[in-house]
């Protein structure tokens with residue numbers, strides 16, 4: 295679905311590369327989490343997928359990014375946005391309306407969706423993220439979590455095959471963060487390819503299928519959640535916190551106990567400990 299080949303990018307105003315020699319294949323139906331320290335290039339990578347780079351931010355672009363057969367450099371951002379829906383980090387800046395309904399309608403009208411379909415598309419998008427009841431509310435009366443859902447609904451209304459989100463839970467409490475990730479999981483189960491940048495490793499390990507760890511413009515680790523979490527020392531060196539279930543596994547191994555494969559959730563950790571105690 296998304297194919298990056300030896301991709302490098304340097305922002306026009308910058309000295310060094312923001313991305314260096316990224317080769318990354320993201321298959322259709324993937325639910326990929328991206329993590330890494332600040333400045334690692336996570337947002338830049340999403341901007342390449344959504345075409346913001348190089349169409350809005352210019353600079354030196356080498357290599358290629360192909361999304362659903364479209365070379366992101368060759369096609370217009372509008373054509374790309376029919377396939378890729380993006381939720382940026384600063385959703386307040388992304389919002390263009392004062393009412394929930396208008397926010398979702400805005401993109402649809404711009405996309406030339408026939409007037410007779412607008413109503414059902416808005417309703418469907420709001421219902422998918424569980425906020426049909428907020429349709430006639432003013433945006434400035436909503437909580438952070440509710441606004442985040444509006445931002446996702448506005449993108450979903452376009453029915454994108456790929457959804458990219460940049461730290462969608464950044465300002466949310468744990469319950470709202472979980473709610474956002476449950477929405478993403480539902481969309482992924484329905485066939486949407488999801489790529490999400492997120493700082494909280496527990497959310498990623500609980501929901502995503504795969505994980506990509508970035509550091510200083512490069513992909514340091516990429517694989518299934520279990521493959522990546524099997525490298526706790528490397529994760530620590532990069533500055534990524536390991537989930538506690540993985541740390542526990544590491545400690546059991548260090549104590550000379552045979553703990554089996556690394557657990558990626560609390561249930562698996564419980565089974566691991568029971569196995570060791572047996």
Ligand SMILES: Nc1ncnc2c1ncn2[C@@H]1O[C@H](COP(=O)(O)OP(=O)(O)O)[C@@H](O)[C@H]1O
Pocket residue numbers: 305306307308311312330331332333334335336337338339351
């Ligand atoms: N608009 C920009 N102009 C110049 N440099 C930028 C711009 N945006 C990001 N950078 C630089 O590119 C690198 C990667 O940034 P970014 O992709 O935002 O990282 P992350 O999202 O992982 O924190 C950083 O060194 C950052 O300073």
Ligand SMILES: [Mg+2]
Pocket residue numbers: 336337338460
């Ligand atoms: Mg960022």
